[in-house]
Amino acid sequence: MGSANVASTLVYMAERCTSMRDLKLIHAHAFRTCLHQHTVVLGKLFRFAAVSPFGDLSYAHNMFDQMPHPSTFFYNTLIRAHSHSTTPSLSSLFFNSMRENDVAADEFSFTFLLKSRSFTTPFVHDIHSAVFKFGFCRHLHVQNALIHMYAVGGVILLARRVFEDAIKVGLDVDSVSWSGLLVAHLRAGELDVARKVFDQMPERDVVSWTIMLSGYSRAKRPRETLALFQEMRLVGVWPDEVTMVSVISACAELGDVEMGRMVHRFVEENGFGWMVTLCNALIDMYGKCGCLEEAWHMFDRMKRKSLITWNAMIIVCANHGYADDASSLFAWMIGSGVVPDGVTILSLLVAYAHKGLIDEGIRLFASMQREYGVQPRIEHYGAVVDMLGRSGRLKEAYALLTSMPIPSNDVIWGALLGACKIHSDVAMGERVIKKLLELKPDEGGYYILLRDIYVAAGRTVEANEMRQAMLASGARKNPGCSWVEA
Template sequence: SVLTACGRVADLELGQWISEHIEANGLKGNPTLVTSLVDMYAKCGHVDTARSLFDQMPQRDVVAWSAMISGYSQASRCREALALFHEMQKVNVEPNEITMVSVLSSCSVLGALETGKWVHSFIKKKRMKLTVTLGTALVDFYAKCGSIDSSVEVFKGMPLKNVLSWTVLIQGLASNGQGKSALEFFYLMRKKNIEPNDVTFIGVLCACSHAGLVDEGWVFFVSMNRDFGIEPRIEHYGCMVDILSRAGLIEEAYQFIKNMPIKPNAVVWRTLLASCRVHKNVEIGEESLNHILRLEPTHSGDYILLSNIYASVGRWEDALRVRSQMKEKGIKKTPGCSVIELDGVIHEFFAEDNVHPHLEEIYNATENMMKRIKLAGYVPNIAEARLDA
């Protein structure tokens, strides 16, 4: 339909015009049309408008529920996506493949392993066909939640796989520290005559980075264009910087950036800056920050990285100077956040949080844990923490 097309190309103006036409002609009682409107608004980023229409529907079938859940998921409002999925369960609407893919995507973002496992069990229980799309969503979910063995198991059990399926597994293995296994699957993929794409090579280069395979990284980087006609994008150049700098080749990484045929972005320079902290390279760290500040002058993490580089080599005055610059410019440190799932409920924790409903119990548990860690002989490195005191 036209509304579906509007959603796909995010043409909100035309979609709104059609919405007004539907209302003017008294067609708002048509559930198919309203569902299409929900889908269109959600895909155009107007999730609250979509939800308002969804709530007004007297009857909602699986298509309507799936459109709304998918809208929340695509807008990164994953907690709301899962909450709506639980509502859907309460009213006994049977989910379909689209529902499951959206729910698994939200579980991946939140790290909601138990909820995702329940979805997988439901798929098995209902004997839903493990299509390429659904199977790939499961592979991605397990990998992003750190259950890489389950990810591989699902992948191996998929009757059909496409380049996206292989790419998701390769990226999952790489991000879970199994770079060599990721490359083994890449070689297997090639044996099966499946052509890699540009995203596949991001996964392959990440695998080389995590496994410390510098020479192999160069080979793959050159092979992209030479053997597959894939022009490297900024992400591929960023991966090469990561490969070199992680291996301690800071100067080589710096020269690689300087010789790039495309303009490096802040992410590329930030990758180098992070490695400068690990390898205590002050000079290139300073140079990296200067380039970053020209591109993104208000990112607090970059100042903190350089400050920590100074602290790691004992240059306390410079470390404090960088922190002072942050205050002068009104740049505040973004608080750290962690997420955990317990009994199907997602809990979020922020650094220096003083409004959490279980604040006292959390701090008591933390204090007790620190005492036990010290008794076990652990001595924390508080050099950088002094700057936040």
């Protein structure tokens, strides 16, 4: 077989490659037939190693290092690979290397580099200047990447300026351009302005509809989310997985289980039912609507369960006071080889607190780092302090708070002060409020809580002194707080 035929065969095999094992075999054959530097063969192999989900970026680096004079294509492929990786900053390194070696950049170089910059340093302007310098401001893909970079950083003025400049130079801005502008306003928290941009769009694809739906969902405006989804369906735009997650979240936020069931039927009837993220969202929705049986049904029928799946079901059990079920799920999860995270542990602590299983909660907290490698965060300490405080173990809660290896906050100390009120512990209340007034001296609610503790203990003199201290300090009372006794 001639070398041209061998090369054609290797290219054919590389295009259908599905694993690094196969790629290495093809690469080895290319070496044996002296085709390892054949541009097309090497390009197909390199592209798979660098950007395929089944590839190996480190192997692509080794291939790149052996190239005597890599072309623009090979630099672009590495820039693109790192823009999708956990090391997006390396895209800039390869772009700079490309320029130092006099390899010409093209519009793809800038498109991939701008994408990586949106995950690293979107506020620097050197790359924007380079776009002008190299004459790529008339390439729509490059301009769209610039809009997206500024949008992700929430820099609305620059995102809009690029958008307007693209129109001025005669570019026919598309749905990607408009969606970038939409993202910019949403990232800046300008939801209503974003809706005006959305309404002005000449064409709206599933991405733009989903961006707007997600904006409403994140802003906890479920009614607008569901209304927009209905509008989306009326105009015939087909939703995707991300769209449906936002819609299910809106049902959960409203507690509208009937609408949730309708959405569930839509998911099943239209082929979304196998998607783990949607099943997780449905478990959460049924749990928030109080439909535990349906949440369990969703969980049990899932063939693939992610960590989020386990956490969602444990949270459902915890929030409804089923500590035994939460504990059994946790044991099942560990037995299935799933490693818990901070959410898992926090959910269990909440479950134990609801059930009054204080010692079990303390043991879990003490072992979370040693047994599961989960570093306790402020919310874990808060859960344990609340658990101890509610059960009257105020000294233990105080000892935990004062020995924390991370900074405490007013929320966690406020929980302990609330426990002091429940158990009428004046001495501990005085110690706690001293710390609280160091953290938030202007918060009048803490004075009120300590005054209530004094009143409950029959110490009216100290109660009146506390009122005078609050007035003298200029601290503000929270809405609803009153000095008037019932």
